[in-house]
Amino acid sequence: xxxxxxxxxAALVLFAGTLIGFLQAARYADRPKQIRQxxxxxxxxETEIVYGRTPLxxxxxxxxxxxxxxxxxxxxxxxxxxxxxxxxxFRECWEAAMRSGWPSTSMRAPELNVTLRLGSTLGISDKDDxxxxxRLAAVQLxxxxxxxxxxxxxxxKMSRSLGLLLAALVVILMV
Amino acid sequence: xxxxxxxLLPPELSxxxxxxxxxxxxxxxxxxxxxxxPLEVWxxxxxxxxxxxxxxxxxxxxxxxxxxxxxxxxxERMTNHSVYAMEEELRRGYITVEGGxxxxxxxxxxxEEGKVxxxxxxxxxxxxxxxxxxxxxxxxxxxxxxxxRQSIASTLIVGAPRQGKTTFIRDLARAVSYGKWPNTSGxxxxxxxxxxxxxxxxxxxxxxxxxxxxxxxxxMDACPKAEGMMMMIRSMSPEVLVVDEIGRDExxxxxxxxxxxxxxxxxxxxxGGWQEAAARPAIRRLLQDNAFARGVVLKxxxxxxxxxxxxxxxxxxxxxxxxxxxxARAAGHSPAAPREPTSWPAAGDANAR
Numbered sequence: 273x274x275x276x277x278x279x280x281x282a283a284l285v286l287f288a289g290t291l292i293g294f295l296q297a298a299r300y301a302d303r304p305k306q307i308r309q310x311x312x313x314x315x316x317x318e319t320e321i322v323y324g325r326t327p328l329x330x331x332x333x334x335x336x337x338x339x340x341x342x343x344x345x346x347x348x349x350x351x352x353x354x355x356x357x358x359x360x361x362f363r364e365c366w367e368a369a370m371r372s373g374w375p376s377t378s379m380r381a382p383e384l385n386v387t388l389r390l391g392s393t394l395g396i397s398d399k400d401d402x403x404x405x406x407r408l409a410a411v412q413l414x415x416x417x418x419x420x421x422x423x424x425x426x427x428x429k430m431s432r433s434l435g436l437l438l439a440a441l442v443v444i445l446m447v
Numbered sequence: 448x449x450x451x452x453x454x455l456l457p458p459e460l461s462x463x464x465x466x467x468x469x470x471x472x473x474x475x476x477x478x479x480x481x482x483x484x485p486l487e488v489w490x491x492x493x494x495x496x497x498x499x500x501x502x503x504x505x506x507x508x509x510x511x512x513x514x515x516x517x518x519x520x521x522x523e524r525m526t527n528h529s530v531y532a533m534e535e536e537l538r539r540g541y542i543t544v545e546g547g548x549x550x551x552x553x554x555x556x557x558x559e560e561g562k563v564x565x566x567x568x569x570x571x572x573x574x575x576x577x578x579x580x581x582x583x584x585x586x587x588x589x590x591x592x593x594x595x596r597q598s599i600a601s602t603l604i605v606g607a608p609r610q611g612k613t614t615f616i617r618d619l620a621r622a623v624s625y626g627k628w629p630n631t632s633g634x635x636x637x638x639x640x641x642x643x644x645x646x647x648x649x650x651x652x653x654x655x656x657x658x659x660x661x662x663x664x665x666x667m668d669a670c671p672k673a674e675g676m677m678m679m680i681r682s683m684s685p686e687v688l689v690v691d692e693i694g695r696d697e698x699x700x701x702x703x704x705x706x707x708x709x710x711x712x713x714x715x716x717x718x719g720g721w722q723e724a725a726a727r728p729a730i731r732r733l734l735q736d737n738a739f740a741r742g743v744v745l746k747x748x749x750x751x752x753x754x755x756x757x758x759x760x761x762x763x764x765x766x767x768x769x770x771x772x773x774x775a776r777a778a779g780h781s782p783a784a785p786r787e788p789t790s791w792p793a794a795g796d797a798n799a800r
Binding site: 328 | 457527528529
């Protein structure tokens with residue numbers, strides 16, 4: 273009877289450890305993908321701004337509608353903050369939306385900083401200047417994406433096996 | 448008046464303005480916001496500075512001073528967070544916002560090849576509150592009718608700035624478009640084309656007029672007048688064309704073209720009076736061509752808008768008669784010559800109201 277409980281407990285610990293490992297690995301795998309999606313939706317935003325001359329709130333909404341998640345969700349919430357019309361500047365709305373939406377994505381602080389820097393320049397200058405800032409953000413995001421890919425190749429498999437191994441260690445120690 | 452533009456203003460600023468007495472707010476015409484300098488309002492035809500307690504003061508001492516941050520927020524709001532979409536407006540120095548309100552801007556200009564490309568470091572705003580006075584042209588319209596065509600005759604409206612020319616032609620366009628013809632029955636409304644170079648007549652936002660300009664009206668927004676008139680004639684088959692502030696050479700050719708195509712043109716021109724207007728080269732050429740059948744001189748007074756109508760067809764007829772009769776008189780054939788021709792602006796007075 274005691275043996276059975278121990279076995280079930282060990283199985284649970286192993287299962288949980290593996291799950292944590294897999295989740296961690298998924299975060300490593302998702303990060304470059306999400307950065308790429310964010311970057312491509314910013315490119316669409318660039319088209320709206322530079323060629324369409326669409327006002328920023330509309331441009332954000334159309335971009336958000338066609339973007340993949342979670343980039344679309346981030347842009348949509350920025351547009352929503354903006355449409356509240358409570359006298360805040362675009363930078364403040366953008367920052368609030370990004371900071372509140374970021375934890376639910378697999379992206380990390382470096383790309384958040386790039387996005388926030390972009391937010392402080394969007395909408396307040398002429399189209400040539402906007403183009404430069406958007407291009408700069410794209411280049412920076414590309415660098416972050418490459419770094420994220422590096423990390424993925426290094427840590428994805430490792431964290432998957434590490435989860436299982438650590439769980440195994442815990443089981444051994446408990447027995 | 449304030450509530451119409453309150454959505455543009457930063458909260459601190461609209462709070463200060465909301466403390467103004469109701470009578471001042473009702474007559475509010477302009478809000479002049481200058482960075483770190485006293486806040487000024489134009490109301491009921493006079494200027495005054497505003498203290499943070501909402502009192503009017505003739506001296507700038509102790510007046511409320513909008514901060515740089517406030518001005519930045521104001522600019523963001525009035526450009527809808529999109530300066531890049533307003534480059535043309537910044538080049539011209541003003542922005543027209545929803546409701547037809549016009550915001551003049553002053554700041555440091557950016558030049559490109561010697562021409563103004565944009566304004567940056569904007570430190571001065573003049574919020575002109577638009578009011579749509581429906582029915583201002585009601586008393587004048589009966590004198591502007593072309594009975595043969597059951598439409599409005601080609602009309603030139605002159606007046607000094609701030610006399611209500613734009614309000615007047617907007618109201619005319621609306622009356623013609625709805626077919627609100629006075630003392631007539633069975634006349635329908637006419638297709639109206641408005642070429643709105645400065646977005647003031649119809650105050651379009653994203654191509655849709657925010658003023659009621661009538662159901663049969665098409666608006667070519669932010670379009671150069673001469674080009675816009677030709678585009679309208681070619682593509683939208685208007686029966687009446689409405690344009691603001693003519694006076695350039697290319698406008699003359701476009702108006703001639705319109706008149707030749709049988710389109711009635713209702714236009715305004717900046718001038719202190721009829722003589723000044725007629726002295727301007729472009730307008731003189733149009734008058735010599737008899738492009739306009741009626742002239743209207745607008746003057747704003749305390750009682751309201753006063754419009755003096757000049758029947759240019761009558762004048763032209765008299766001039767023709769006088770030139771025809773003068774050789775006869777010179778030959779001494781006709782002692783009972785037609786009455787001495789009066790100079791035509793004075794003749795206009797005879798038909799004035």
